[in-house]
Amino acid sequence: MTGSASPLLERMRAWSFALAGRDARERLERLRTPANEYGVDPYGFDLDYAVGALAPFLWLYRKWFRVQVHGIGSVPPQGRVLLVANHSGQLPLDAAMLGVALLVELDPPRAARALVEKWVPTLPFVSAFYARLGQVVGTPENCRRLLQAGEALMVFPEGVRGLNKPWSERYRLQEFGPGFLRLALECDAPVVPVGVVGAEEQAPRLLNLAPLARLLSMPAFPITPTILPFPLPTRYHLWFGEPMRFTGAPDDEDAVLEEKVASVKAAVQALVDRGLRERPGVFR
């Protein structure tokens, strides 16, 4: 799966470079530094594989969701950072689009890591696929190590609460877990709030078949206008806020942290609200 020059992977890579735009190959190649002779970094991130695997997501980014970014300059060009975004749309495509944006809109590009749920490594194919894309299980130990190494992490503090919420709750942020703020304090990492607009309408949840979800041990089994949650071609807008810095003891009680967490949540909500105000329409 790594470093091999299979014709399919080569074709996928060519597709990715074509979609990513001018100089894409040169810019993406600059991400290559920490790999060993087998083309992977210590976490299993394989740039060649990732660029190939990126193609369908890049196509979604360019052609399907026609993503527009606003204020991406506030993402630090290097060094540790937590990107904290709202999560919605039944399918975690908002995470994929945010990841793609950081790769193709930033120069130099940044390969941000998403933190996956603990059950992902038990899934065949998915586990290997995510690992080659550089995603890691979201243990505090992993996050700390990555931040200390100067990496960018994408965090969705709402988790599945945000992802699988019903249509009536659209663009209303769910409860934020405090874990990300402890990390920010411990590692002295800035938080960049991100508001994602457009993902909410890609697959409105009309119904949740909770018993079926339980049976399949999935967080929810949404029924959407396309029955299964196939995304509609809404236009995505990614709004990036100014970096927020926090000071204080990382091991304070949750109640003490809540105020800081609330300020991040408010910043994300403000970006979402602004995005909603300024977009001409759901599909435009």
Added chain:
Amino acid sequence: MARPPDPDAFPGIPGTVCVTGIAGNLGKQLARLLHGETRLIGIDRRPFREAPRDLEHHTLDVRKNKVEEVFRRARPEALIHLGIMHDPRMPRSEAHGFNVVGTHKILDICARHGVRKVVVLSSANVYGPHPDNSNFLPEEAPLMAAARQPDVADLVELDIYAQSFVWRHPEVETVILRPVHIVGPTVRNAPSNYLRLQRPLTVMGFDPMVQLIHADDVCRALALAIRPGSRGIYNVVGPGEVPLSAVLRELGRQPVPVPAFLLRRLLRQAFESRLTSFPPEELDHIQYLCAVDGSRAVRDLGWAPRHTLRETIRSVLAPA
């Protein structure tokens, strides 16, 4: 492929070192590395043929009282305890007696006879592969292996006993080394044997990062640890992390992917009917992550592997 040992590689090594399990593959390699640098006393219930001439070998079970007599006479300053068996075919009670009772006895003898340094060879397997493991487990991570892998239970017990020895006997500098999967031309453990299969079975859809270390490098880590000035637990990693699939490709293997549930059932049946020597629990190692953070050994012991990643992987191909 192996470079000749540098005679000045381990300054400060104690003058007399006792090594248990010296007649095993790793023990023999360690004896070759150290015999010119220090006086070596070997204890193993197996005879040590082709032993270096300056090595004093005792064909003795570590549980025997005669071991104490060896310590009285030879007065070793340090002990390297390799006398740990990992034979999945051995009756549980026999292995347990040898591994756990043997370790208790030899450590107590060390405490009684003024041994100043003890190095116990444990393994990074004590953490156990698990889907929600962090990518790099620190030495403080819980030892979860016993829950799923009863054959590692002895090793976990021994490791924990050695930890208790660290604080019960502050006068003895005790080091516990937890190296990652040891491979090498003469190594016959489960990972090395697996990598020697021409058509190894793999778990369909899983490709965990693995860490391997060359047996030569393990011997060098033991030699570094036996010097005065270090104590406590150290993970010992080799030249890096690599997906299992890349290891198999480097070795020119043709993996046969089988769905997990089927593979588990197959392997259990095959093991029970003695068609394979791989215990079914070993499957976790080719499905889930069990990789460790070795930075403490780098910092405190000055540890650095000599074999490259490619050399380490290809070492299983070399003739024994």
